[in-house]
Amino acid sequence: MLLHSSTQLLTLQGPPQRGRDLGALGLIENGAVLIRDEKILAVGGTDELRASFPDEPALSADGCVILPGFVDPHTHLPWAGDRANEFELKMSGVPYLDILAKGGGILSTVKQTRAASLKSLISQTRARAQRAFLHGTTTAEAKTGYGLNLASELRLLQTLLALNDEGPLELAITFLGAHAIAPEFKNDPQGYVDEITNTMLPLLKDWWETHAPHLTLPFVDVFCETKAFSLDQSRQVLARAGSLGFPLKIHADEFDNLGGATLAVELGAASADHLVRTSDADIAALAKSDTVAVSLPCTPFGLAEKDYTPAQKIIAAGGLLALASDCNPGTTWNESMQFVIALACRAMKLTPAQAIAASTINAAHAIRRADTIGSIEVGKQADLLILSVPDYRHLGYRYGTNLVRQVVKRGKVYSVDANYYRMA
């Protein structure tokens, strides 16, 4: 198939975009992509590719923009239930500690998730995966973390493996047993850290090699915050995970700076995520490393807070910046990377081009898949979007609705019906 647009084709070709290089779109004004099976075979000017492949069936996206599918490198996609009631309490001015006292907060989701069957978890998570996909996310990272015991965490992994097999959204799976102190260890947090380190991680490795031998090991992630895991506890979990061969991620500096970003660099983590209270020293450490700084602007937005990731400092320092949704039931239930882009432009003064690069090639690097996805380049997976807009800058400029016309995943074309209604 020869997919072409006389409007704009954004290739995002080249390596992940560091510092002030962020925003190189590789724009071709009248460009085409040759797709065979699941792969990209050629990219170039439409006339040139038509001449080289005269018999190839064509799909016109004239009047539309073609770009790589979004990669969402940080979500908590699998959970059961919701916390809509808690949102109402927060907006009514009820203090967070009172909400916790009423049984709210993360442990409310843990309770609902533990009680849910695998079938129910798959069904509830599938709705979000499909919603992400129809808003243009072709690959999403997805974390466990609402189980907090071995059986429930494994059920969340089963959920994610099943949905990844089912598609079309492709998942990069992460084990986040260290999301919060499990309620059983309320009075012995270090006991839970030891349980993860000594029991869960080795078991997880065996389990994974049995249940998902076709996939590389999942990421292991830790929530390094005052209310969750200390820097030492985070190091204990991640160091052990690293020694077992798991690739690493960290939640750092969402509310407090405990040094998690620098720990991520030290341990060679793929990414350090949140980064709101990140110090200049941490930013300097990130900038010298290959660890991606993943900003989650929807989290402060969802919580109605004022401070965002110091993205301009990260760019100025030469860091690798990516964007993600952080979709979760407590702080931000939004599956759309289009909204993440629109918010990032406003809250962190990214240009649309920078926000697009941070949501494609750099986001792919944050899940260590920039070799296969994140740009429209020969040899990569044919994961791309056709947007119903005359210029890529409509991403960012417009928000609140879905601009996707079609999603191409591994070469298959999915039409998105988001812009249509029909008589029932």
Next chain:
Amino acid sequence: MLLHSSTQLLTLQGPPQRGRDLGALGLIENGAVLIRDEKILAVGGTDELRASFPDEPALSADGCVILPGFVDPHTHLPWAGDRANEFELKMSGVPYLDILAKGGGILSTVKQTRAASLKSLISQTRARAQRAFLHGTTTAEAKTGYGLNLASELRLLQTLLALNDEGPLELAITFLGAHAIAPEFKNDPQGYVDEITNTMLPLLKDWWETHAPHLTLPFVDVFCETKAFSLDQSRQVLARAGSLGFPLKIHADEFDNLGGATLAVELGAASADHLVRTSDADIAALAKSDTVAVSLPCTPFGLAEKDYTPAQKIIAAGGLLALASDCNPGTTWNESMQFVIALACRAMKLTPAQAIAASTINAAHAIRRADTIGSIEVGKQADLLILSVPDYRHLGYRYGTNLVRQVVKRGKVYSVDANYYRMA
């Protein structure tokens, strides 16, 4: 048709909700609506209505929430082109005056709009009207104001009349010739005010009575701001319009407080809109009146500004608060009232219930249609929504995507495909 939900039916019954009464949802836990032709014939418990109308065909919305269609009481829906490039410049830190010097700003849209044919204006505006509809807006106010001369303003009115006839989105039309000083009057702003007052308004009245004899007169609106029309000029336009029988609206206090809100009260305007720099005295005047305070939170959001309408003060004073999108090409291109609600909760600390009331019954009052729309009550138009959520609080809590499953407009059911994709 008997539309019923074992989940939640929000009727919003009763008069517009003043002050701390805002947020009365009229919730029925297992409720039903009897719809015949375009009207609501009965509302009540599902069992009771089934018993009373045993042969009525039923439409189940079990698991979903039924509520009145959103009314969006402030949009600038008809325009041509876009200003995506200007958005990128703004996010890059280019000062607004430099953007104006490059031909940006409102006059850029005026230029594109004047150059567009009626057919093109209808086509471009239809896309936005449909997008608003599929996100749950069943009636929207829509203003002219990118013509700024008689011929172009009338072409915008023709656009709106044609789309209102076509449906399904119903429009409340507003003449906003006083949106900006027309470029021809750059050096004689008072000359443009006189042109509107002495020439355009009387002609508009004749034109309307010829072209739209089946509709009541449109609203007349003025942009009362330092950069646009002074308080005296605003009074001149609105007083003349009022004396000709037009109902009135005003843009006040978006950037500067010139006294527009109090002028609106003085002249008995249906609404005063924006209200960011509104003083306590203005708020007190509004609270004693029947003029609705229409907050447009997407405008500061779109512009990445920090200050929003002092909604809590308006509520505390006993004012009538409504929400609107302000959808326009310069400051906020978002058609979704669901996003307006989500933003209003966070930026102005409304509860979901308050934001829903401000987007239905109170918004209907802001366009003086609360007698026929804005709530699910016997005798009103059957304009309502079925949301794919288990609790109304998902409005506000979730954002960035479309939660609508079906829209019912004048009794006709439209299925929204926003949550689906299909193999192309």
